[in-house]
Amino acid sequence: MISNEEILKEVLPNNNNNQEKEAEDSDPxxxxxxxxxxxxxxxxxxEALKQRFFSARQTDLNSFINII
Incomplete structure (x- = not known):
């Protein structure tokens, strides 16, 4: 199990070395x-609306099939 210190070390923003390293690694x-x-x-x-529509249509189709 990971210790609390290790978690805090990675999460807290006061670690300048990690921030500089991440800035160099990430592509803007x-x-x-x-x-x-x-x-x-x-x-x-x-696209989100289309996916929602297809999901709703599939749900309606599944409900119809279960009734028959």
Whole structure:
């Protein structure tokens, strides 16, 4: 089992070495314009609604099959 000290060492932000290492390891996201961000948001929203619709349709189909 991991000790509390080890957990706190990893979680607390006062460890400068880890922060610098993580900053070097992570690739920054490419800059995008406000309009691009809105377009991406709209695409994600449409996809989420589509998934919700298909999930609801599958649930209705399952209910119908169970009735028969």
């Amino acid at each position: 996201l490419p800059p995008i314009t406000h309009n691009e961000a809105i377009d991406y948001y709209d695409k994600l929203k449409k």
